[in-house]
Every structure is written in C-alpha cells, then in structure tokens.
Amino acid sequence: MKYTQGKFIITKKSAVGQNIYSYTISCPEVSSIAVPGQFVHIRAEGHTLRRPISICGIDPGRTIRIVFEIRGEGTAAIARLNEGDLIDMIAPLGKGFTVNDDFKKVILVGGGIGTPPMLSLAEVYGSRAAVICGFRSCNAAILQEDLKKTGAQLILCTDDGSAGVHGFVTDPLAELLEKETPDAVYACGPMPMLRSVAELCGKNVFCEISLEERMACGIGACLGCACRIDRNGEEHFAHVCKDGPVFNAREVIR
Amino acid sequence: MADLSVNICGIDLKNPVIPASGVFGYGREYEEFYPLSELGGIATKGTTLNKRTGNLSPRIAETPGGMLNSVGLQNPGIDHFIETELPYLLKKDTVIIANIAGSTPEECAAVAEKLDSTDVHMIELNISCPNVKQGGAAFGTDCTTASEVTRHVRRSTKKPLIVKLSPNVTSITEIAKAVEAAGADALSLINTLLGMRIDIDTMRPVLRNNVGGLSGPAVFPVAVRMVWQTANAVNIPVIGMGGITTGRDAVEMMMAGAAAVQVGAAVFEDPYAPVRIAAEMNEFLDSRNISSVRDIIGAVKPW
Ligand SMILES: Cc1cc2nc3c(=O)[nH]c(=O)nc-3n(C[C@H](O)[C@H](O)[C@H](O)COP(=O)(O)OP(=O)(O)OC[C@H]3O[C@@H](n4cnc5c(N)ncnc54)[C@H](O)[C@@H]3O)c2cc1C
Ligand SMILES: Cc1cc2nc3c(=O)[nH]c(=O)nc-3n(C[C@H](O)[C@H](O)[C@H](O)COP(=O)(O)O)c2cc1C
Ligand code: FES
Numbered sequence: 320m321k322y323t324q325g326k327f328i329i330t331k332k333s334a335v336g337q338n339i340y341s342y343t344i345s346c347p348e349v350s351s352i353a354v355p356g357q358f359v360h361i362r363a364e365g366h367t368l369r370r371p372i373s374i375c376g377i378d379p380g381r382t383i384r385i386v387f388e389i390r391g392e393g394t395a396a397i398a399r400l401n402e403g404d405l406i407d408m409i410a411p412l413g414k415g416f417t418v419n420d421d422f423k424k425v426i427l428v429g430g431g432i433g434t435p436p437m438l439s440l441a442e443v444y445g446s447r448a449a450v451i452c453g454f455r456s457c458n459a460a461i462l463q464e465d466l467k468k469t470g471a472q473l474i475l476c477t478d479d480g481s482a483g484v485h486g487f488v489t490d491p492l493a494e495l496l497e498k499e500t501p502d503a504v505y506a507c508g509p510m511p512m513l514r515s516v517a518e519l520c521g522k523n524v525f526c527e528i529s530l531e532e533r534m535a536c537g538i539g540a541c542l543g544c545a546c547r548i549d550r551n552g553e554e555h556f557a558h559v560c561k562d563g564p565v566f567n568a569r570e571v572i573r
Numbered sequence: 574m575a576d577l578s579v580n581i582c583g584i585d586l587k588n589p590v591i592p593a594s595g596v597f598g599y600g601r602e603y604e605e606f607y608p609l610s611e612l613g614g615i616a617t618k619g620t621t622l623n624k625r626t627g628n629l630s631p632r633i634a635e636t637p638g639g640m641l642n643s644v645g646l647q648n649p650g651i652d653h654f655i656e657t658e659l660p661y662l663l664k665k666d667t668v669i670i671a672n673i674a675g676s677t678p679e680e681c682a683a684v685a686e687k688l689d690s691t692d693v694h695m696i697e698l699n700i701s702c703p704n705v706k707q708g709g710a711a712f713g714t715d716c717t718t719a720s721e722v723t724r725h726v727r728r729s730t731k732k733p734l735i736v737k738l739s740p741n742v743t744s745i746t747e748i749a750k751a752v753e754a755a756g757a758d759a760l761s762l763i764n765t766l767l768g769m770r771i772d773i774d775t776m777r778p779v780l781r782n783n784v785g786g787l788s789g790p791a792v793f794p795v796a797v798r799m800v801w802q803t804a805n806a807v808n809i810p811v812i813g814m815g816g817i818t819t820g821r822d823a824v825e826m827m828m829a830g831a832a833a834v835q836v837g838a839a840v841f842e843d844p845y846a847p848v849r850i851a852a853e854m855n856e857f858l859d860s861r862n863i864s865s866v867r868d869i870i871g872a873v874k875p876w
Contacts, residue, residue: 322605324844367789368635368841393635409844533633535640535841538605540598542618542647543633556626556647561602 326405336461338389340398343382349410351380355439356415356565360537362407363393371534375435386435413564416527422502428488430508434462441469451491457482489515517568526568532559547572575858576865579833581810582733582758584694586613586668588851593814593837594672599658606844614668619699622680624650634770634779639789641768643782651684663692674699677706678725686729696732701739701764713739719748720755727756738762745799746806753807761812763796789838790816797829804830820853830871
C-alpha cells in the first residue's frame with residue numbers, strides 16, 4: 320500500500336442530491352495509483368478524527384472524485400469546502416476491488432450512499448457490467464446519469480416504488496444470477512444488503528463487498544477498525560482500513 | 574537551532590517527542606510519511622505474553638476535542654514482536670520503547686524477561702489493564718497491586734523500566750510514589766481516562782465494549798496537572814502525555830515537569846504530528862533564546 324498525506328485543490332464541487340456533494344480533486348500522484356474500492360481519509364476542520372470516503376472516480380494522472388453525504392458534523396465541515404479550497408487527505412488507502420480484464424460479465428450492486436464506489440468500477444467494465452442500484456425513493460437516487468454514460472446496463476430499484484423496480488436490489492440480482500453466472504459480483508451498501516448479496520452469491524459466484532467501520536488512523540496502525548474474518552477456517556480480526564475495505568464476501572463473519 | 578536532545582535513564586533521545594503506544598503500531602505504517610529516525614523514540618503497541626484478539630467493533634468514537642477507544646490490547650504476542658517487529662524497529666536509528674501489559678504480575682514479568690535478552694532500549698509497563706487475579710480492577714488504580722506488578726517486572730529485567738500510570742485514580746502521587754519505591758526507573762502518564770458515549774437514537778453505547786479510554790486535546794489540562802503533581806512527588810523522570818497536539822503543548826508539558834513527551838491521538842488528524850511538534854518546540858526555544866530543551870523541564874513557576 321502506497322499513500323501520502325497532503326492538501327489538494329478541489330477543482331469542481333456540485334450537489335448531486337439532497338445533502339450529497341461531489342468533489343473533483345486535483346491529485347496527479349494519488350490518481351495515478353488509486354484503484355476502484357480504495358478510499359481517502361479526509362481531515363474535518365475542528366475534529367480529532369478524519370472521515371473515510373470512497374473514491375468514486377479516477378482520472379489517472381489528474382483527478383479523483385468523491386461523493387459523500389452529510390451525516391454529522393464532520394461531513395458537514397468537509398461540505399463547507401468550496402471550489403479552489405484545499406482538502407487535506409491521506410490517500411489512496413485500503414485494498415480495492417479485484418479488477419480483471421478477462422471478466423466478461425460482472426454485476427455491481429450499490430445501496431444508497433454505497434453507490435459511489437460502484438461508479439469507478441462501472442467506468443472500468445463499461446458494457447460488461449450490469450449495475451443494480453437501490454435507494455429509498457426516486458429523489459434519493461444519485462449518479463444515474465454518470466452510470467449510464469459508462470455503457471453499463473442499469474437497473475434502478477426504490478424501496479417505495481417511486482422509480483424503477485419496486486423493491487430491494489436483491490430481487491433483480493437473483494434474476495440476473497439465475498440467467499447466467501457472472502465472473503464477479505461487487506457490492507457496497509448497508510450491512511443487511513451486503514449480507515443478502517453474499518448469501519445469493521453463495522459459494523459459486525466470486526463476490527466482493529466493501530465494508531464500513533469507524534476509523535482513527537486509516538492506515539492499519541491503531542487497530543481501531545477491526546472486523547471478524549474467516550480465513551481458512553480460522554477466525555481472526557482483520558482491519559477494514561488496511562486489509563479492506565473490500566473483502567471476499569465468503570470471508571466476512573457477521 | 575536549539576538542542577532538543579534529552580536523556581532518560583541513561584538513554585539519549587535526539588528529541589523529546591515519542592509517538593505514544595497504541596496509535597503508531599510498530600511504526601511501519603508511518604514510515605510511508607517520514608523516516609522513523611526523525612523521532613525521539615517510538616512506544617510500540619502494548620504487547621502481552623500471548624496473542625490477543627481485542628474487543629469487538631466499534632472500537633472508536635469521536636468526542637468533543639478527542640476520542641474514545643476500546644481496542645483492548647489486540648496484539649500478536651511477545652514472541653512475534655521479538656522475532657518480526659523488533660529487529661525491523663532496531664534498524665531505524667531511534668529509541669525503541671516496548672510497551673507491555675498482562676493480566677497478572679507473572680504475565681507482565683514473563684513478557685519483560687523475554688525482552689531482557691533483546692536489544693530493545695526501554696520497557697514501558699502499562700498498569701492500566703485489568704488484573705484478573707484481583708477481580709479485574711486495573712493494577713494501576715491501587716498502590717498495593719501497582720507496586721506488586723512493578724516489583725515483579727523489575728526483578729525480571731535490567732532494562733530501563735518506565736511504568737505507565739492510569740489517571741483513573743484518586744491520588745496519582747500515591748501510586749507514583751509506590752511504583753517508584755517498587756523499582757521503576759521512570760514514569761509515564763497519562764493513559765486514557767475511562768469514558769462513554771451513547772447513541773441516543775439507538776440507545777446503544779457507541780462502543781461495542783460500552784466504555785473506552787478518552788484521549789486527545791480534551792484531556793490535556795488533566796494530563797498537565799497530573800504530570801506536575803507527579804514530577805513534584807518523585808525523584809525519577811516523568812514522561813508526559815495526554816492531548817499534546819502542538820509544540821506549545823509539548824513545551825507546556827515539559828514545563829510542568831516532563832523530561833520527554835508522547836503524542837497519541839494527534840497523529841490521527843496529522844500523521845506528521847510528532848515530527849511537526851519537535852520542529853515547533855525548536856521554534857519556540859529559538860524565539861526565546863533558550864539553548865536546550867532540558868532547560869524548560871519543570872521550569873513552571875507556581876504561584
Ligand atoms: C471505507 C469507507 C468508505 C466510505 N465511503 C463513503 C462515501 O463514499 N460516501 C459517503 O457519504 N460516506 C462514506 N462512508 C461513510 C462516512 O465515512 C461517514 O458517513 C462519516 O464518517 C460520518 O461522519 P460525520 O462526522 O458526518 O458523522 P458522525 O456520526 O458525527 O461521526 C462520528 C464518528 O463516527 C464515524 N462514523 C459515523 N458513521 C460512520 C460510517 N458509516 N462509517 C465509518 N465511520 C463512521 C465518523 O467517521 C466519526 O469518527 C464511508 C465509510 C468507510 C469506512
Ligand atoms: C487507539 C489507541 C490505542 C492505545 N493503546 C494503548 C496501548 O496499547 N498501551 C498503552 O499503554 N496505551 C495505549 N493508548 C494510550 C496512549 O498511549 C496515550 O496514553 C493516551 O492516548 C493519551 O495520549 P493522547 O491524548 O495524546 O492520545 C492507546 C490510545 C489510543 C488512542
Ligand atoms: S483505522 Fe487504525 S487500524 Fe484501521
């Protein structure tokens with residue numbers, strides 16, 4: 320893992336939903352080594368702890384993009400930054416998704432604010448990807464235009480049926496899995512969703528999920544972000560910031 | 574350029590700033606930012622006799638001006654430390670302080686004994702962890718158990734022995750004197766203050782362990798007070814920590830009586846904190862024409 324800490328210029332800021340912001344950040348070195356699924360650890364003015372946010376887009380040698388929702392005071396402080404301001408981050412961090420050029424068919428599953436990291440994967444796989452996104456309702460849906468541009472097949476689900484499929488992401492996922500076995504399923508979202516996705520994939524489908532945990536250092540030193548992992552039948556603590564955030568779904572114990 | 578070097582129990586430190594135990598792992602992750610040789614020393618993650626898995630997550634909570642942690646001494650065990658981490662650290666041209674812990678005085682002594690035959694520079698005994706023999710109350714909260722565990726460890730090693738005190742006590746000076754009498758070569762304080770946060774929406778404690786240790790800027794005044802009282806009560810060096818974020822904080826801690834300082838939670842906001850703090854101390858000393866950092870140790874003029 321190679322990473323740096325620095326202050327980088329925000330070249331573009333936009334609102335992509337209610338209380339959800341997109342930043343494009345100029346960081347040539349970071350962007351040239353970052354991979355989908357990795358995250359950045361952002362300093363929030365006045366806070367002891369940084370905030371982990373996934374990388375949502377990578378323009379190698381130029382910029383990365385992040386999309387985040389205001390959840391509390393830390394993300395609110397980060398959201399006060401504007402175009403031209405400097406954002407202080409440690410990046411890129413963690414182990415990203417396994418990207419394989421030979422994969423012919425992959426399924427990406429994003430739940431709510433778990434959708435951003437799926438965009439960087441969709442940009443890699445293009446028309447070889449089917450993206451299933453789930454949101455509470457139509458106005459909570461984000462990044463649909465960006466996802467469409469990648470050429471991926473898009474399936475939108477809403478809990479209340481106000482747009483797309485009425486129901487959870489697992490329904491269309493089950494249908495797709497029945498039709499053909501994909502080379503990989505990648506997922507990011509709330510834990511119950513990840514659990515269902517992992518169950519549907521079972522033993523035969525290669526499935527990677529991105530986990531969240533409260534973090535302090537973000538680089539594997541403080542042991543603050545432990546999660547339980549089953550490796551070769553033995554239970555041990557892995558660290559979401561260094562061994563993850565992406566894990567093979569079969570390894571995660573919850 | 575002021576002289577930043579200090580000497581603790583015969584060990585020379587090129588500057589008085591040491592990353593605190595538990596926030597810095599075994600240094601590897603921070604070497605990505607700067608050479609570890611820029612540090613006065615490194616206090617490594619608390620190590621026990623056998624591997625420990627630690628507590629369930631969440632282990633981290635943010636608090637106003639600080640944080641809680643309940644990592645719970647997760648570590649790979651002393652043998653792994655000696656075989657894998659220590660040889661690497663000893664090549665880094667900085668003072669290595671092995672932080673150790675255990676559930677009984679015998680366990681602590683066994684860990685120290687294993688370290689005695691290595692080239693580690695100093696041992697820091699953490700007495701804030703629960704003593705299983707005494708019903709789980711921390712060694713460090715009672716003069717008798719604190720001196721008992723110190724005596725056990727003292728007998729098992731010739732290395733300079735720092736005993737790290739818990740602030741969760743009625744009288745820090747009583748414990749400090751007991752530990753000094755039991756053979757400690759130096760003291761370090763403060764470890765974290767016991768705290769708790771509750772998520773009022775779920776009515777659940779934020780930490781899976783319910784309670785955890787408070788550190789960060791919020792504890793700084795408590796730490797300065799305890800270091801000052803302790804330094805005045807004992808005749809051995811005191812290493813001060815708790816909430817240090819800037820060079821000025823470090824200067825203040827040393828004026829209170831600390832012979833060196835450790836930096837914990839501050840590395841999370843700024844991974845360069847220990848290096849930056851040393852540079853800021855130098856700036857302060859230069860601006861006051863103070864030629865050596867040793868001149869400010871205990872320099873406070875109390876009313
Ligand atoms: C690897 C990873 C990637 C993430 N990617 C994104 C993303 O792309 N977009 C996005 O909107 N959010 C993302 N999150 C969640 C985001 O980190 C939290 O929403 C944010 O930390 C909340 O901070 P706050 O100050 O607003 O909330 P508060 O509740 O005030 O935060 C208090 C403390 O809890 C921590 N915390 C609270 N919720 C979470 C959470 N869900 N995960 C981890 N720590 C939390 C905070 O970091 C802080 O230390 C990601 C989390 C992780 C672990
Ligand atoms: C995540 C974390 C882990 C810690 N682990 C240990 C440990 O293993 N042993 C120990 O003696 N102190 C441990 N501490 C306590 C620190 O070394 C230090 O005493 C305390 O945090 C106060 O300093 P600070 O306010 O600068 O963080 C830990 C602190 C934190 C934040
Ligand atoms: S946040 Fe420190 S180890 Fe993961």
